[in-house]
Amino acid sequence: PLRRLRSARAERLVAAATAVGAGAVVVATALVRDGAVLAAQRTRPPALAGRWELAGGRVEAGEAEEDAVVRECREELGCAVSPTGRVGTDLLIDAGVLRVHAAVLVDGSAPTALEHAGLRWVGPAELEAVDWVDADRAVLPDLRALLGPS
Ligand code: 9L3
Ligand code: MG
Numbered sequence: 794p795l796r797r798l799r800s801a802r803a804e805r806l807v808a809a810a811t812a813v814g815a816g817a818v819v820v821a822t823a824l825v826r827d828g829a830v831l832a833a834q835r836t837r838p839p840a841l842a843g844r845w846e847l848a849g850g851r852v853e854a855g856e857a858e859e860d861a862v863v864r865e866c867r868e869e870l871g872c873a874v875s876p877t878g879r880v881g882t883d884l885l886i887d888a889g890v891l892r893v894h895a896a897v898l899v900d901g902s903a904p905t906a907l908e909h910a911g912l913r914w915v916g917p918a919e920l921e922a923v924d925w926v927d928a929d930r931a932v933l934p935d936l937r938a939l940l941g942p943s
Contacts, residue, residue, distance in 0.1 A: 835910070872898060880936065
C-alpha cells in the first residue's frame, strides 16, 4: 500500500512537472533473455558516451509508456519486444523522470546496436562491474532481483 501511495503521489508530481515543461518521462528497458539483461553503450552526449544503459528514451506526448518501450527498442535495437512490467521506482534524472520497464524479446527477434556503440548481455554476477550511467546503476538491486541468483 505504501508503494502504491508513493507512486500515485509521484505520478501527480511528474504530471505537474511535465505540464510546466520541467521534464520528460524517459523509459528504459530491462530486456531479459536467458537470465541476463541487455546493456547498451551510449554514444552521446559526450558526458555519457562510453557508459552503459538500459536502452530507451523519451515518452512522446499521449504515448503509453509500454508503447514507448516497444518503439524505442525498435528504433535503437531493431528488435520487437513485449513489456512485462515496471522495475524499481521512479528515478529523478536531469531530463525528468526515468522509469524502467522489464521486457522480453518477441520470438525470433534479436537486438542490434543501431544507435549504440555496442551491446552486451549481462548476467547477475557481472551487473556490478559494468560502467552504468548513474541513473541506471541505481536500478541494480532491482535488476538483480529480476534476474534471480547467479
Ligand atoms: N537516460 C538515462 N538512462 C537511460 C536512458 C534510456 C536515458 N537508461 C537519460 C539520458 C538522456 C535522457 O535520459 O539525458 C533521454 O534519453 P535518450 O533519448 O538520450 O536516450
Ligand atoms: Mg535513447
